[in-house]
Amino acid sequence: MHEYFVTQQLIKIAEDxxxxxxxxxxxxxxxxxxxxxxxxxxxxxxxxxVLTKGTILEGSKLEIEQKKALLFCNACHEYFERTKDFLCPKCKALGKLTQYGKEFYIESIEVDDGDEN
Ligand SMILES: [Zn+2]
Structure with missing residues (x-):
């Protein structure tokens, strides 16, 4: 159900x-x-x-780009892509979660403004 509300918000932002x-x-x-x-x-x-029915967005294609989570190693002071055990690939210290990987936003909207033809 989480996605229901998230999608509602997404559509509202796009409509604005x-x-x-x-x-x-x-x-x-x-x-x-x-x-x-x-x-x-x-x-x-x-x-x-479901939710774009009857809106300007009806029939448009939703493209999703996944972003990998990045962890931060306190020992190396570097970001690294999340590993299974959360360990830094360089020094094997335990990395901590960062804001990278929690993103959710509209990157771009492609429209047909009717200028063609
Ligand atoms: Zn490290």
């Missing part, structure tokens, strides 16, 4: 953006989803199709 542009049609919307955001792609797509 599109108010300015007033496109003929929205082709696609690209979102960035961190792997620790707790958002499941399939649910997001499902709710997107």
């Amino acid at each position: 953006e599109l108010k300015e542009i007033k496109p003929k049609r929205v082709l696609s919307i690209k979102v960035i989803v961190g792997e620790l955001s707790g958002i499941i792609d399939e649910s997001l797509k499902f709710y997107f199709d």
Whole structure:
């Protein structure tokens, strides 16, 4: 159910953006989803199709780009991609979670403004 509310918010933000542009049609919307955001792609797509019915976004394609989580090693002072055991690949110290991987935002919206043809 988490994705239901998240998708509602997403559509609201997109609609606000599109108010300015007033496109003929929205082709696609690209979102960035961190792997620790707790958002499941399939649910997001499902709710997107359901909730965009009757809106300017109806029929547009939802593109999801997954972002890997990054951990921070206090010993090396470096970020590294999350490993299974959370251990730094260099020094084997336990890394800590960072804000990288919890992302959820609209990267871009592709529209058809009717200028072609
Ligand atoms: Zn390290």
